[in-house]
Amino acid sequence: MxxxxxxxxxxxxxxxxxxxxxxxxxxxxxxxxxxxxxxxxxxxxxxxxxxEGFIVDFESDPPLVSDGPYGETKELxxxxxxxxxxxxxxxxxxxxxxxxxxxxxxxxxxxSEMSDFDQDNEYIQKEAGWREELGTDRPVAG
Incomplete structure (x- = not known):
């Protein structure tokens, strides 16, 4: 795991x-x-x-971008x-x-691992193919 x-x-x-x-x-x-x-x-x-960094907040469309990281240490x-x-x-x-x-x-x-997701999902199947192409068991997307 x-x-x-x-x-x-x-x-x-x-x-x-x-x-x-x-x-x-x-x-x-x-x-x-x-x-x-x-x-x-x-x-x-x-x-x-x-x-250095920035925050992308998806509360609005388009997302709001602000300087970051967060100002409060507890969020950092x-x-x-x-x-x-x-x-x-x-x-x-x-x-x-x-x-x-x-x-x-x-x-x-x-x-999360591939086995945590519905294996019939089109993008889970594509993810498995991408991993095979890259020769890795790491996810290619978050």
Whole structure:
């Protein structure tokens, strides 16, 4: 099963990180990433820039575009990992090992798989074909 670990921080956590040695933060994350890789569970992971981005709001037609990311930290996520584990409990154990401090949270969500959808749907069948063409089991669309 695939899980997405979504890193979230409060204003307090961001402020506290300013007093920490950045090299130590990078080293701790690097060690965590290395352990995920060595265990064979890491599929993807990235940090996200907090300074750049935009929001597309579909409340109106056409959608409204505004500068982003969100202004409130509670709505902001700053990075993610996608891991593949045998069980939900194994995903939980990996999440608990993440080197985040007080004020940070790691939201864990199962990634939908092809088998979760009606296999008779035209676009589910096309998705399977696209994946085969690309030689991947990754989704080609969100």
């Amino acid at each position: 695939k899980y997405m670990l979504i890193m979230r921080s409060t204003d307090e956590a961001i402020e506290a990180s300013k007093d920490m040695d950045f090299d130590e933060i990078i080293a701790a994350m690097g060690q965590y990433n290395e352990s995920l890789i060595k265990a064979g569970v890491l599929l993807a992971g990235e940090g996200l820039a907090m300074e 996520f700053s990075g993610f990992w996608i891991i593949q584990t045998s069980t939900k409990d194994e995903a939980l154990e990996w999440a608990k090992r993440c080197p985040l401090g007080p004020g940070s949270k790691l939201e864990v969500r199962r990634v």
